[in-house]
Amino acid sequence: xxxxxxxxxxxxxxxxxxxxxxxxxxxxxxxxxxxxxxxxxxxxxxxxxxxxxxxxxxxxxxxxxxxxxxxxxxxxxxxxxxxxxxxxxxxxxxxxxxxxxxxxxxxxxxxxxxxxxxxxxxxxxxxxxxxxxxxxxxxxxxxxxxxxxxxxxxxxxxxxxxxxxxxxxxxxxx
Numbered sequence: 001x002x003x004x005x006x007x008x009x010x011x012x013x014x015x016x017x018x019x020x021x022x023x024x025x026x027x028x029x030x031x032x033x034x035x036x037x038x039x040x041x042x043x044x045x046x047x048x049x050x051x052x053x054x055x056x057x058x059x060x061x062x063x064x065x066x067x068x069x070x071x072x073x074x075x076x077x078x079x080x081x082x083x084x085x086x087x088x089x090x091x092x093x094x095x096x097x098x099x100x101x102x103x104x105x106x107x108x109x110x111x112x113x114x115x116x117x118x119x120x121x122x123x124x125x126x127x128x129x130x131x132x133x134x135x136x137x138x139x140x141x142x143x144x145x146x147x148x149x150x151x152x153x154x155x156x157x158x159x160x161x162x163x164x165x166x167x168x169x170x171x172x173x174x
Contacts, residue, residue: 035056035059035064035067035070035071035072036069036070036071036072037052037055037071037072037073037074038071038072038073038074039051039052039073039074040073040074040075040076040079041076041079042076043074043076047112048074050112051074051108051111051112052072052074054111054112054134055072055074055106055111055134055138058134058135058138059072059138061135062138062139062142062162063142063146063162063168064138064142066146067102067142067145067146069102070102070103070104070145071101071102071103071104072103072104072106073103073104073105073106074106074108074111075105075106075107075108076108077107077108077109077115077118078115080094080107080108080109080118092121092122092125092126094106094107094109094110094122094133094137095107095110095137095138095140095141096141097141097144097145099144099145099148099150102145104141104144104145106137106138106141109122109130110122110130110133110134110137111134113130135163136159136163139158139159139160139162139163140155140156140158140159141155141159142158142159142162143155143156143157143158143159143162143168143170146158146168146170147170147171148170149170149171151171154170154171157171158170158171
């Protein structure tokens with residue numbers, strides 16, 4: 001329970017960070033109704049648009065259109081590790097979701113090759129090419145979001161089914 005309370009405090013702090021940052025809603029393709037994209041501090045508008053386009057292309061491949069009123073928060077890699085470390089979260093996790101606020105946070109290194117050092121760290125940790133890691137992160141977080149679950153194993157199963165093109169079904173605990 002103490003761990004849950006700590007995670008909740010961390011997520012509330014990050015949500016505050018996201019709400020204070022630059023919001024961007026580029027012209028949306030028909031497949032994703034009204035997603036909101038937020039880029040954290042020090043993103044240029046151009047850089048934000050470029051990275052949102054990369055994220056949007058992955059979201060278009062999966063069942064992201066089922067998410068209603070969801071915000072995708074892009075966080076600069078130079079800010080990612082200090083934020084997660086200060087809150088005792090795994091700094092090598094490149095994405096996480098805050099279900100209560102309907103937000104998913106994505107690290108910049110998944111979306112651009114402008115942060116080579118961090119991309120190398122993620123490659124070593126995850127043993128996946130970065131495009132594969134982006135798909136893994138997005139589909140896993142979609143598992144959390146679409147199934148409204150904090151359970152990592154359920155999110156993993158859901159994400160794996162999405163990536164394999166199989167029917168993805170949310171598991172219900174008894």
